[in-house]
Amino acid sequence: MAYKVSYFNITALGEPLRFLCSYGNLDWEDFRVEYTPGVPSQKWLELKSKMPYGQMPILEHEGKVAHQSVAISRFLAKKVKLVGKDDWENLIIDSTVDTVADFRAKIARYHYETDAAIKESVKGPLFTEQIPYYLKKLDEAAKTNGGFLAINRLTWADLYFVSQWDYLNGMAQIDLFSDYPNLQKVKKNVLAVQNIKTWIEKRPKTII
Amino acid sequence: MAYKVSYFNITALGEPLRFLCSYGNLDWEDFRVEYTPGVPSQKWLELKSKMPYGQMPILEHEGKVAHQSVAISRFLAKKVKLVGKDDWENLIIDSTVDTVADFRAKIARYHYETDAAIKESVKGPLFTEQIPYYLKKLDEAAKTNGGFLAINRLTWADLYFVSQWDYLNGMAQIDLFSDYPNLQKVKKNVLAVQNIKTWIEKRPKTII
Structure with missing residues (x-):
């Protein structure tokens, strides 16, 4: 192998x-x-x-x-x-991936917290502020890029994101993406690859 | 500009x-x-x-x-x-940088926490387990690489790390690196660049 x-x-x-x-x-x-x-x-x-x-x-x-x-x-x-064609494209892909990783880390901090009081104090800002903020921005990016997350064609940022789609929903215990049609297009584009x-x-x- | x-x-x-x-x-x-x-x-x-x-x-x-x-x-x-000569070297540099970023995030989570009870609960594991664990591993890597953090010559991983040296100490409010001679060599090597x-x-x- x-x-x-x-x-x-x-x-x-x-x-x-x-x-x-x-x-x-x-x-x-x-x-x-x-x-x-x-x-x-x-x-x-x-x-x-x-x-x-x-x-x-x-x-x-x-x-x-x-x-x-x-x-x-x-x-x-x-x-x-699945990388960019030049250094700037790779910068945008990298920053998109790190943003998805930041988004996941915020949800993971809530999900894996074992202290009930801490978990509760994290919950409010996470669901009312942080999650909607990230999703709106990511959805806007996906709209600008015609159904791709970083630039206007399929890159590893799309695979990085869509491969964690169910995991993110599982940790949040809600359907995070139902109101974000452009993120759903990203998912569709990735899952369309044979x-x-x-x-x-x-x-x-x-x-x- | x-x-x-x-x-x-x-x-x-x-x-x-x-x-x-x-x-x-x-x-x-x-x-x-x-x-x-x-x-x-x-x-x-x-x-x-x-x-x-x-x-x-x-x-x-x-x-x-x-x-x-x-x-x-x-x-x-x-x-x-200041990048690697091939994809594998760049992978090692990238993983080193992300590890330094993880290390910083753990200290930052403690430093910027405004809830006194949460801060206290984070403090013990951070100072007795997480910080020594990371520093020991990073120091070993620096030893293996002859005073550089990722591979055996100066890369952006060294600059990424040393540029945050005082910030990390400031957040932790201790001298994190005093017992780690190989990390001090990394600092010396970066600061020796004119x-x-x-x-x-x-x-x-x-x-x-």
Whole structure:
């Protein structure tokens, strides 16, 4: 195998990598570690100390290891030719991806908070201010770009975003995107790609 | 001016951009907005709604605007030739930068928290677990790379990190790096660059 992607048996931060490998028909292994919400699995406890920063996803290639979901996604995007045509386009793609990552981090901070009082204090501003703010801006960008998130054609920013669509909704426990028709166009454009369609049909069914 | 960098009149997330522009002697404007801790300045309130996602730093170039500190830093790093020699090196640089950004975000979450109870609950794990974990790993990487953070020569990961050195210490209110000799070598290597030295001497003196 040219590439080995290791992540939990969920979508979340591993799914952008799987979308990109599938899109480009790369020679890749989809290695999954059992995921048990709340309590780390035995297998994960064994593996965690071997991970670069105790986290997944990781990418292995020719005996080397890399971590960080966004960084790996960018690397794979170069391999499958979903990057910009010049440095400025790549800047806009990168800033879009980091914005989607910021958006996800805000929802994740709420979702994974175990202290009920903290969770409650985060909830209000998240749902009434932060989420609508980001979604409006992202929807405007998708409108400007004719159904793509960063620039006016398919890039890895679209795959990065759409691969986490269900995960974001799952964490927020609402349909975040129902009022945002241009973000739905982004989803439609990504899911119209035959290799992505095939991947979604054949990927393991998971809880998230 | 070829490039205009806009940020508050502090180091923080704007300083990596200023280090990179200075390193490469780019034709750039250092635009600063008055910073008032806790309360947004009048000038910032006027500007905020014009920013791509209500935040700075931004980069302006040939009538176009981009946001996101890390994405802009990567763009500038290409201009000043502080990137890797191939895609894998760039992946390692990117993952290192994102790890430094994660580290900063954990300290920032503590520093900027206004609810005393939440702040206290975050403090213990941050100082006894998370900070030592990251610093040990980063110091090991710097040792492996002979005094550089990502690969075995100067890259934008080193400038990204060292430009936030005082900001990180200021937020944590301790000297984070005193027990980490290899991270101190990274600092020494960056500050030994004449253009960086000149920048630090001439930059405005700020509260952070």
